[in-house]
Each structure stands twice: as structure tokens, then as C-alpha cells.
Amino acid sequence: MATVQDSAGRYSSSSLPVPQLRQALLGWYAECGRDLPWRQTQDPYAIWISEIMLQQTQVQTVIPYYHRWLEAFPNISTLAQASQQQVLKLWQGLGYYARARNLHTAAQKILSEHDGQFPQGLEAVMDLPGIGRTTAGGILSAAFNQPQPILDGNVKRVLARLYALKQPPQKVVKLLWQLSSNLLDPVAPCEFNQALMDLGATICLPKNPQCPACPWLNYCQAHQQNLVKNIPMTTPSQPIPHKIIGVAVIWNSQNQVLIDRRPADGLLGGLWEFPGGKVEPNETIPACIQREIQEEIGIEIVVGDELIRVDHAYSHFKVTLVVHHCQYLSGDPQPLACEEVRWVTVAELNDYPFPKANEKIITALLAQARGDEHH
């Protein structure tokens, strides 16, 4: 018997037949479940890596990263002993880079505090950086078949529709955890959790859900009330700011360019970039670039031609990078607003982890270098 909040905000009783729901879902999963790389192992390390990569990231994006990662770092020990730069280079392009930094730190913590063995208690697992309750439940159910519930985006949507919740999922998280826990099959928790996620990922889609193919069609309260299109409820999103950033590709007399490593925490932490900063009101781009380089690197430059403009959307703001070639004049480059600065050749850029927006700058640099050879 599950308790579901009704439209008036009161809690009313709902009694979907849990044993039949389990049987229907597991039967569907046996027939239609996805064959994914991390389902072919019970190694908690490999499963852990997949769970972290899959946070806010779709399966098709993760698969190539997953294989490359396990080849480079096949176990906890190899990951713990790698440098953060190696770790970030393998993560380059996946986004949410704190995930990679946390994996690295957690591997070292497992070596020092758990004798190198991945912990099997919920508390100990959630105590590792980057692992919340959903990821902990996912790992423990998949690797050790423990009856731990999960509540990711797929499960939230599936349960919101199954019980026709009239409120946005983020407002009823506690209830959703109860529902996930009540439904979880105690005999086959590993399969059940995977099945729940597959249902959300392949049938109970955000848009154009494939209801006729759903094993829960006859139980789904949203379907019975013709509310599938409206559930889960959403809250309007806030407008996001757009920043104009002046960026410098600074050349020295040895035909090297200057790059800097961002602070370890925060946006794109630990990644390298071409230096620059936000254009202030009534400031020209060249003036911005010259000022930012003086303030953050402590050197004098001459700002030259524009190389490229790069539009890029992050999750909570947008930027336009206006990138100019620059010529080094004088001063000793210092890491005044970053971790480190370094002169490198264009060919060496490939050895450093860069965010996507900077990859576009590098591509433009290489294209221009190729073009120059023909003149």
C-alpha cells in the first residue's frame, strides 16, 4: 500500500498491486532490457565508474568514455596513483568535471580507509566524494544485489506517471523514495533497478512516451487519467545570463602560446584554457583583453587580429568568447588568478585537458596554421 499526495495536497491512499507490478516489469526487462557494457560485470569499481559517468549524461555519450577509462585505469589502485591531469584528460568533453576529480579522490580514500576494497555498506559508500544516495543504491544493487532503492531522473518520471503525482518531483522527493523502496523487488533488486531505468529511458520518455509498449500500461494512473503529457509537472525555468568574454592567444618569439590552468574547484576546475575575462560595460574587446592579461597574468601584450568567436552554452549561463591573437611584450607571466601558466607549442596543446569552448579555439588555430602553409 503506497501513499500518494492528491491534487489538494492531502495524502490519500493508493493501492497498486506491487507483486504484479514487479512481475510485469521484470518480464518486460528480460525481453526488452538494454545490453549495456557495465551490465556484463559485477566488478564494483567498473560499475562505480559507469554510475558516475551516467550522472546527468546519456548512455550513448558515456559508452566510449567508459571503455577508454577502464583501459587506462583498470582498477582502484591505478586510478588512485594517476595524476589529476591524466584523470581530467580522460574525462575531457564529458562535462561536470568535479565528477572526475571526485573519482580520483575517492579512489585514494578507498586505498587508505578501506584497504583498497570498494566498501559494501550504504553509509561508507555515500561517504565517498561524488556518491549520493542514488549512485550508492545503483552500485550496491548492481554489484552486490543489495535491495537498495534508486531515484534518478528516469525513476522520478516513471513513478510520477505511475501514481499520477500532481506536483513536480522535486517537491515530493521523500515520497518518491518511499515509492521506489516499496516497489523494489527484494528477490531481484539488481534486475529491478535496471529495469526501472530502462523503462524510463526507452518507453516512459519525457516526450512521445511509447505507452502501448509499456508493461505498466494497465496500472499507470497518469495514463488512466489521460495526464501522461502533463506529468511529471514542471516548474518554469529562470532566464540565464549571457557574458561576453575577451580571450587572448598570446604568442612569444619562440612561436609558443600561453595557457593557464584553472583553480581546482568551481567551473571547469583543473582544466587548461586560453586566458581572458569578462568585458565590462562600455569596454572594447581589445581593451578588455589587455586589462585582463595585465591583471591575471601580469604581462604586457599587444592585442592583434580576431581569430574566432565562440558561442557556448553552459548549464546556467551562456558565453561568447571573442578570441584575439596577441603578441607578448614584457613581464614575467604569473599565475595571479589561476593555478599555473605555461608556454606551449600548438602541437603540445593536445596533451592538456581543455573544455569544449577552448577546443574550438584550438581547432581554429590549427586550421589557420594549415592555411598559412599555403601562402
Added chain:
DNA sequence: GATACGTGGCC
């Protein structure tokens, strides 16, 4: 509890 935190695909 709201916000910061990346990127790619879809329409």
C-alpha cells in the same frame, strides 16, 4: 532548499 556545475541531442 535553491543554486552551481558541462555537454550533446532533439525539435
Added chain:
DNA sequence: TGGCCAAGTAT
């Protein structure tokens, strides 16, 4: 093009 969304966590 722009907005939405995807196997969430940390603060």
C-alpha cells in the same frame, strides 16, 4: 536559434 532534458551531487 533557443529551450528543454539526460543514470545527480555538493554546498
